[in-house]
Amino acid sequence: MPVVFVAASKLPTPFATFTMHGFLEKASGREHVVLSLGDVADGAPVLGRLHSECLTGDALFSQRCDCGSQLEAAMQAIAREGRGVLLYLRQEGRGIGLLNKIRAYELQDGGADTVEANERLGFAADQRDYAICLPMLEHLGIQSLRLMTNNPRKVKALTEMGITVAERVPLHTGHNPHNKLYLATKASKLDHMMGNEHQGEADRA
Numbered sequence: 754m755p756v757v758f759v760a761a762s763k764l765p766t767p768f769a770t771f772t773m774h775g776f777l778e779k780a781s782g783r784e785h786v787v788l789s790l791g792d793v794a795d796g797a798p799v800l801g802r803l804h805s806e807c808l809t810g811d812a813l814f815s816q817r818c819d820c821g822s823q824l825e826a827a828m829q830a831i832a833r834e835g836r837g838v839l840l841y842l843r844q845e846g847r848g849i850g851l852l853n854k855i856r857a858y859e860l861q862d863g864g865a866d867t868v869e870a871n872e873r874l875g876f877a878a879d880q881r882d883y884a885i886c887l888p889m890l891e892h893l894g895i896q897s898l899r900l901m902t903n904n905p906r907k908v909k910a911l912t913e914m915g916i917t918v919a920e921r922v923p924l925h926t927g928h929n930p931h932n933k934l935y936l937a938t939k940a941s942k943l944d945h946m947m948g949n950e951h952q953g954e955a956d957r958a
């Protein structure tokens with residue numbers, strides 16, 4: 754199996770004390786983390802998020818994107834419900850890595866949008882592969898998710914691997930003057946649903 758479970762521990766946070774499950778993706782050596790709360794293996798759809806690593810947004814308070822705010826909102830929503838799962842996927846920079854993301858930011862500082870910057874560097878607009886999620890979800894006994902995301906590609910990828918997406922819960926948070934173009938480009942070039950489709954529980958965080 755390409756992704757193997759290594760160990761689990763408690764992870765106390767301001768929102769709840771999660772169980773943290775560590776996984777190793779053997780081919781790349783990438784180390785992924787899953788946070789779970791409550792009984793997620795009882796068969797009922799689980800409130801969940803696939804969160805792609807963004808060191809700048811998740812840890813360094815960057816306002817260039819909405820990642821840190823989405824991470825916090827998702828963890829809060831899971832805590833409120835007392836049950837859920839967050840896959841923290843080490844897919845920094847939509848799969849191009851941190852240093853290439855900084856190169857892309859440099860091009861964006863010169864006027865490119867996020868997609869143009871990736872392409873100028875010789876990458877696809879989005880290089881993420883969600884196949885790594887399946888062994889992690891299987892390990893946790895999860896077959897069905899209520900997925901917190903605005904990205905239809907995540908819904909499609911999960912569905913194609915046999916995971917039921919019982920509901921898509923919009924996650925609209927973290928908008929600020931610095932990430933206007935970034936969010937607009939996600940909507941226009943990456944098919945993200947940024948409208949007010951319906952007020953999901955994570956939106957109210």
Ligand SMILES: Nc1nc2c(ncn2[C@@H]2O[C@H](COP(=O)(O)OP(=O)(O)OP(=O)(O)O)[C@@H](O)[C@H]2O)c(=O)[nH]1
Binds near residue numbers: 820844857871924
């Ligand atoms: N290459 C590149 N990656 C970026 C940029 N800004 C953010 N990212 C990365 O994008 C990933 C998050 O993807 P997003 O497109 O913001 O959102 P998403 O995960 O597809 O969708 P949601 O589930 O709705 O959040 C993280 O890995 C970030 O590091 C950028 O300008 N260039």
Ligand SMILES: [Zn+2]
Binds near residue numbers: 807810818
């Ligand atoms: Zn980000």
